[in-house]
Amino acid sequence: xxxxxxxxxxxxxxxxxxxxxxxxxxxxxxxxxxxxxxxxxxxxxxxxxxxxxxxxxxxxxxxxxxxxxxxxxxxxxxxxxxxxxxxxxxxxxxxxxxxxxxxxxxxxxxxxxxxxxxxxxxxxxxxxxxxxxxxxxxxxx
Numbered sequence: 001x002x003x004x005x006x007x008x009x010x011x012x013x014x015x016x017x018x019x020x021x022x023x024x025x026x027x028x029x030x031x032x033x034x035x036x037x038x039x040x041x042x043x044x045x046x047x048x049x050x051x052x053x054x055x056x057x058x059x060x061x062x063x064x065x066x067x068x069x070x071x072x073x074x075x076x077x078x079x080x081x082x083x084x085x086x087x088x089x090x091x092x093x094x095x096x097x098x099x100x101x102x103x104x105x106x107x108x109x110x111x112x113x114x115x116x117x118x119x120x121x122x123x124x125x126x127x128x129x130x131x132x133x134x135x136x137x138x139x140x141x
Contacts, residue, residue: 005030007053007107012076014046023056042071052080053107065100080106 005025012019019041022031036044062084066072069086076082082104090096 009053011051012046013049055107058104062102
C-alpha cells in the first residue's frame with residue numbers, strides 16, 4: 001500500500017470484487033482485490049455494500065500483529081467500526097495461542113466526532129476502597 005496516502009479504504013460487497021483494499025496517495029493509487037474463495041479467506045459474509053476509510057497511521061500497530069499472526073478475523077459494522085482479531089502462536093512447547101484485538105474507528109466518523117467536540121467514553125479498570133474491582137468511564141477526545 002502507498003505510504004503517502006492518508007487513508008486506507010475498504011470496499012466490501014456481496015458480489016464481486018467482495019473485498020477491495022485501496023489507497024490513493026502521491027505515488028498514485030494502489031488496490032488489492034480478494035475474491036470470496038481466495039486461499040487467504042476462510043469465510044466471507046456480507047449482506048450489503050460498505051465503503052469505509054481509515055487513517056493510515058491507525059494501521060501501524062495492526063501491521064506488526066498481522067506479520068506474526070496465524071489467523072486473522074476482520075469484522076466491520078455499517079458505521080465503519082472495524083474489529084481485528086489476530087491469533088498468534090507463542091513459541092513454547094505447549095503450542096499456546098494468544099489473541100490480540102484492535103478496534104479502529106472510521107476516518108470520517110472520527111473527523112465528525114472531533115468537529116462536534118463529542119466526548120468518547122473509554123472504560124478503564126479501577127479499584128475502590130473496600131469494593132470489588134470495576135470499570136468507570138474516563139473522558140477522552
